[in-house]
Amino acid sequence: MLTKSLAKFKLRSMRRVSTHQAKSQLSKLLAGVERGEAVVILRRDKAIAKLVRAEDKPSARQRPRVGTVTSAKVTASADAFTPLDADALAAWGIA
Numbered sequence: 001m002l003t004k005s006l007a008k009f010k011l012r013s014m015r016r017v018s019t020h021q022a023k024s025q026l027s028k029l030l031a032g033v034e035r036g037e038a039v040v041i042l043r044r045d046k047a048i049a050k051l052v053r054a055e056d057k058p059s060a061r062q063r064p065r066v067g068t069v070t071s072a073k074v075t076a077s078a079d080a081f082t083p084l085d086a087d088a089l090a091a092w093g094i095a
Contacts, residue, residue: 014038014050 022041029039039051089095
C-alpha cells in the first residue's frame with residue numbers, strides 16, 4: 001500500500017501535461033527531459049505515459065549484440081555420433 005501511494009506521489013510531483021499539450025510542445029518537453037526532468041502525459045486526468053531521459057549506458061536487461069557469445073562452449077562425447085544398435089533403436093521406437 002505504501003509503495004502504491006509513493007508511486008502516486010512521484011507522478012504528482014512531476015510535470016504533468018495533457019496529450020494536446022504534449023503534441024503541441026513536444027520539442028520543449030524533450031528539452032526538459034534532456035535536462036533530467038520527467039514529464040507525465042495525461043489523458044482525461046489519467047496518467048498514460050511518462051517521458052524520462054534515456055540511460056546512456058546499456059541496461060543489464062538489454063539483449064546482447066548479434067554475434068556475442070553468451071554461453072559456454074557446447075561439447076559432445078566421443079561416441080555421440082556413433083550409430084545406435086538395433087536394440088537401442090527399438091527402445092526409442094525407431095526400428
